Amino acid sequence: MASATTNYELRCVANGHLNSEEETTTYCTQCDSVLRVYYDEPSDDIQYPLKELKSDPMKTHPSALKKLDRLSETYGADLWAKLEFEHPTGCFKDRGSYIEVQKALELGAEAICLASTGNMAASVAAYACYFKIPCFVFVPEKTTDAKIAQATIYNANIIRIKGDFSTCEALCRKFAKSGNYYLAGDYVFREEGQKSFPYELLEQNGDDFDYIFVPVGCGTNFGAIWKGFTELKESGKISKRPKMIAIQPEQSSPVVEGIFKKEKIIKKQVNTMAQSVAASDPVDFHKVMLGIEESDGSAYTVTEDEILNSLKEMAVEEGHFTEPACALPLAAFKNNIDTFKDKKCLFILTGSGLKDTKVVAKHSLSSPVLSPDIDKVTNYIKSGFIEMQKDSWGKSRDTFIANLDMDEDHEKLYNEYVAKINKRGKTLSNNEIEVLQSLIFNEDLDLEYPAEVLDYKVTMRKHGLIKAAVKLDIQGEEVISEAKGVGPIDAILSAIRAETNSVFHLEVKNHEVDILSPDTDSLVVVTLTLANNDQEWVSKGASPDTLEAVIQAFTKGLAIAMKSTVT
Numbered sequence: 001m002a003s004a005t006t007n008y009e010l011r012c013v014a015n016g017h018l019n020s021e022e023e024t025t026t027y028c029t030q031c032d033s034v035l036r037v038y039y040d041e042p043s044d045d046i047q048y049p050l051k052e053l054k055s056d057p058m059k060t061h062p063s064a065l066k067k068l069d070r071l072s073e074t075y076g077a078d079l080w081a082k083l084e085f086e087h088p089t090g091c092f093k094d095r096g097s098y099i100e101v102q103k104a105l106e107l108g109a110e111a112i113c114l115a116s117t118g119n120m121a122a123s124v125a126a127y128a129c130y131f132k133i134p135c136f137v138f139v140p141e142k143t144t145d146a147k148i149a150q151a152t153i154y155n156a157n158i159i160r161i162k163g164d165f166s167t168c169e170a171l172c173r174k175f176a177k178s179g180n181y182y183l184a185g186d187y188v189f190r191e192e193g194q195k196s197f198p199y200e201l202l203e204q205n206g207d208d209f210d211y212i213f214v215p216v217g218c219g220t221n222f223g224a225i226w227k228g229f230t231e232l233k234e235s236g237k238i239s240k241r242p243k244m245i246a247i248q249p250e251q252s253s254p255v256v257e258g259i260f261k262k263e264k265i266i267k268k269q270v271n272t273m274a275q276s277v278a279a280s281d282p283v284d285f286h287k288v289m290l291g292i293e294e295s296d297g298s299a300y301t302v303t304e305d306e307i308l309n310s311l312k313e314m315a316v317e318e319g320h321f322t323e324p325a326c327a328l329p330l331a332a333f334k335n336n337i338d339t340f341k342d343k344k345c346l347f348i349l350t351g352s353g354l355k356d357t358k359v360v361a362k363h364s365l366s367s368p369v370l371s372p373d374i375d376k377v378t379n380y381i382k383s384g385f386i387e388m389q390k391d392s393w394g395k396s397r398d399t400f401i402a403n404l405d406m407d408e409d410h411e412k413l414y415n416e417y418v419a420k421i422n423k424r425g426k427t428l429s430n431n432e433i434e435v436l437q438s439l440i441f442n443e444d445l446d447l448e449y450p451a452e453v454l455d456y457k458v459t460m461r462k463h464g465l466i467k468a469a470v471k472l473d474i475q476g477e478e479v480i481s482e483a484k485g486v487g488p489i490d491a492i493l494s495a496i497r498a499e500t501n502s503v504f505h506l507e508v509k510n511h512e513v514d515i516l517s518p519d520t521d522s523l524v525v526v527t528l529t530l531a532n533n534d535q536e537w538v539s540k541g542a543s544p545d546t547l548e549a550v551i552q553a554f555t556k557g558l559a560i561a562m563k564s565t566v567t
């Protein structure tokens with residue numbers, strides 16, 4: 001059971017200053033530290049700091065508590081998961097948004113605003129939408145429409161800002177002060193919502209875990225869970241609290257580093273595929289540190305490769321496809337197996353894998369297109385490509401050498417590519433070999449190239465404009481074409497298209513440039529989406545030189561487009 005109460009105080013964590021929620025719902029007005037709700041009395045029910053509590057309009061069932069049978073057997077421990085991705089928007093943040101939005105309504109706010117491109121935006125937008133209060137979501141200019149699709153469907157007002165995420169955050173804070181708007185995010189009333197986790201766990205008879213593994217970004221969820229356990233203990237509902245484990249990616253670990261240094265750290269830059277925990281300034285660091293100290297817990301980091309491996313393992317062994325952030329618990333467990341052997345451990349699987357399928361696409365080799373010919377299919381299955389594709393996940397990034405049994409023609413084409421690349425003084429890394437082989441395998445060998453680029457030159461002009469000159473062979477005839485563009489890729493494509501459009505008209509709908517390694521001579525894969533009226537084609541090129549890869553992709557795309565239109 002849950003109860004609403006007004007018998008509480010809002011105090012800051014650092015100095016215990018008393019604050020009024022009419023004045024602030026984010027930071028202490030005296031010292032700027034984070035706030036916490038302290039109830040006058042312990043209670044048997046979960047207490048929410050509201051005058052009146054509406055039941056959750058969207059949550060239909062508690063998130064499942066599930067034994068991980070196969071992983072338990074493999075690693076010799078009692079392993080469980082709480083499937084927090086079962087929440088209405090696919091993420092635990094709904095626990096917090098449910099309370100935060102009701103607080104905004106109670107305080108008479110005219111709208112809610114926040115800066116987020118991910119799960120927070122989706123969740124706040126969903127509850128704001130249901131409770132019928134407008135929601136403003138501030139996002140950086142480069143945010144893709146796919147990333148904010150959930151917020152969009154829930155009628156959020158998307159405010160796209162020139163600049164990066166911190167620019168958005170600062171502006172959103174100003175916006176909140178410019179009117180009677182409630183600033184949502186990792187603040188005190190969200191914590192009150194998210195503390196329901198251990199209460200729910202208790203109802204599922206999960207009161208005897210030794211360890212709880214939490215993926216940590218800002219630390220709000222970790223702090224909230226520990227607060228819930230503490231309130232349960234104070235009310236006498238539990239006698240012992242579990243040890244709390246905080247995990248972060250090695251490349252985004254201000255909280256874990258701070259735990260060891262015993263002071264809050266702010267990072268200049270964080271960079272991890274586990275986007276949901278990429279927080280450079282972890283606002284609730286002190287709440288995490290308190291939870292670890294009081295519970296005698298610990299903090300760990302894991303590498304990007306370990307994240308990839310555990311992500312895959314959870315899907316393959318237990319059937320749960322989650323976001324990369326949810327792979328942190330299993331990865332940390334495996335790295336410290338001696339500590340956790342025979343213990344009862346709970347992994348919090350915070351969000352759904354369907355939130356960001358790009359991660360999977362990025363770390364998998366795509367499958368080639370085969371002619372509709374049964375021999376081609378049989379040869380393909382026998383070639384070893386599929387095994388290479390599977391092995392290339394995660395661990396392979398620096399240890400795997402592809403040993404592919406290509407047919408003769410593809411092999412010849414592959415060797416041509418490699419010779420061209422070697423001529424530029426570059427040797428391919430294993431990862432690059434895999435990507436190149438995948439690209440070649442996708443290639444139609446019977447293409448006829450209507451246009452070939454014989455030579456090209458780009459020059460920088462005043463005001464950042466770029467001029468490109470291209471020497472082309474168009475159906476046997478040599479021509480020189482020139483064009484200007486806002487960047488070299490734009491300029492060179494314009495110069496080529498100025499001549500090829502009379503042969504076959506192609507729009508460039510999109511280009512993506514994927515640089516495979518941090519080295520200066522990395523292989524670059526360029527993917528072009530080309531269109532003529534309603535038809536679209538995708539074509540790829542690969543070279544250590546970006547423009548070379550662009551040219552390859554375009555001339556190949558032209559050949560593909562013309563072939564498919566002729567037949």
Ligand SMILES: *Cc1c(COP(=O)(O)O)cnc(C)c1O
Binds near residue numbers: 119222276325350
């Ligand atoms: C927000 C989020 C986290 C991190 O929670 P914090 O409260 O920022 O520590 C972890 N996983 C997912 C899927 C999230 O959306």
Ligand SMILES: [Zn+2]
Binds near residue numbers: 012013015029030033
């Ligand atoms: Zn204070």
